[in-house]
C-alpha cells in the first residue's frame with residue numbers, strides 16, 4: 046500500500062510545533078509496518094538543506110505565481126524514507142518562520158505557497174508527475190495541505206482516497222475570496238457546502254469537506270471539535286462528517302525523547318533515576334535560579350499564547366511563588382505574554398527565569414531538569430510536551446481538555462491507591478483553578494516517596510508510535 050503524506054513541516058528539517066514531530070515519526074513508523082510511505086514537503090530552506098541526495102523528477106512551472114517549479118525526490122536524513130520536495134525558489138526560499146514574514150504578518154502569498162502543495166499532491170496521485178510511483182492514498186495534514194483533497198475530487202477520473210488529519214482546528218487557513226483566481230478551483234466549490242467560510246476561503250474546510258476520512262490527534266479532541274465551544278465555527282461541518290471522523294492519539298519518538306540521552310547534564314533511567322537531581326541543579330545554575338529552593342521547579346516549554354493558557358499562568362504566579370517553588374519558561378509567542386514573563390523574571394530573580402526563543406536542545410534540558418511541566422491549555426488537540434515530561438520523570442500539570450485529558454491520570458486518593466496516577470489535572474480555565482492545583486503539587490512534593498512512585502509510573506508509560514501507526518494502517522485498509 047503506497048501512502049503519500051503531505052505537510053508543511055517535518056522534524057528535524059523544519060519545526061514550529063507538534064506537527065513537525067508527528068511528521069518526523071509517523072511516516073517511519075508506518076514504513077516499519079511494511080507500508081510504502083513517501084512524504085511531500087515544500088522546498089523551504091531547511092528542507093533543501095537537510096534532505097539527502099536531492100534530484101529532479103519533473104519540471105512543472107510556471108504555476109501558482111512561480112516561474113520555476115521543480116518536483117525533486119530525496120531521502121529523509123534519519124529514516125531514509127523517500128521525500129518529494131517542491132523546489133519553487135520564488136515561493137519557498139525564505140528564511141525564518143515558514144508561515145510568517147519578518148514583519149510578523151503571514152506571507153501575503155500563503156494561499157499560493159500552500160495551494161501549490163495540495164495541487165502537487167493531487168498531481169502525484171494522478172500519476173502525471175512521477176511515472177515510477179503514485180500513491181494509493183493521500184494523507185494530508187492541517188490546513189497547509191487542505192487543498193489536496195479538493196484538487197483530487199476536481200478530477201472525476203481520479204479515485205485516490207484521502208485522509209485529512211487535523212493537528213489544530215484553530216488554524217483554518219483563511220484567505221480572501223478573490224484568492225480563488227490564483228488557485229484554479231471551480232466556482233461550484235466556493236459555496237458554503239464547499240470551501241467557503243463566512244465569505245472567505247478556508248483551506249482547512251477543504252480538507253474537512255473533500256477528504257474520504259478525517260482524523261484528529263486524540264479521541265477526546267475528536268469529540269470536542271464537534272461542539273460549538275471547540276469547533277472554531279466548523280463544528281457543524283464536523284458533525285455532518287461525524288461517521289468519517291475519528292481520533293488517533295499521537296505517539297512519541299522515544300529515540301529522540303529519552304532521559305538516557307547524552308545531551309542532558311547527567312543521563313538517567315527509570316531504574317537509575319539519580320541523574321535527574323543533577324539535571325535539575327544544572328538547569329537551575331544555567332538560568333541563575335537558586336539551588337536550595339524548598340518547592341518544586343515548574344517548567345513551561347510552549348508557544349506563549351492564550352491557547353496554551355499562558356495568561357492564566359502569569360495570573361497564577363503569586364500562588365506558585367508563595368510556597369517557595371520556582372518557574373522556568375522556554376517559549377516564544379504573543380508579545381504581551383513574552384513581556385509578562387520577562388517582567389516576572391526581572392522582579393523574581395533567583396526564582397523565575399525565562400528564555401524567549403526557540404531552542405530544541407534546551408527543551409530537552411527543561412524536560413530533564415524540571416519537577417513539574419505546566420500545560421494549562423484552553424484547548425489542546427493532543428499535546429506532546431506532557432508525554433515527553435512523563436518519560437523524563439517530570440510530573441505534568443495539565444488542564445482536563447483534548448489530548449491532555451486522554452494522557453494524564455490525575456493524582457487523587459483513588460488513583461494513588463490504584464497505582465494509576467501520573468500527574469495533576471484541573472478543570473476550569475481560570476487562574477484560581479490553576480493556582481489551586483499548583484499549590485496541591487507543592488504540597489505533594491513534600492512527600493518525596495509518593496512523588497517518586499508517581500514519577501516512576503510516568504516514566505514507564507508507553508506512548509510510542511506502534512499503537513497509533515496500527516490505527517492509521519487500519520484506517521487506510523478500510524479505504
Ligand code: ADP
Pocket residue numbers: 061062063064066213346347348375376377402403404405408427428429430431
Ligand atoms: P503545538 O504543536 O500546539 O505547539 P505540541 O505540544 O503538540 O504543541 O508540540 C510542541 C512542540 O514544540 C514540542 O516538541 C515542544 O517541545 C516544542 N516547542 C514548543 N516551544 C518550544 C521552544 N520555545 N523551544 C523548543 N521547542 C519548543
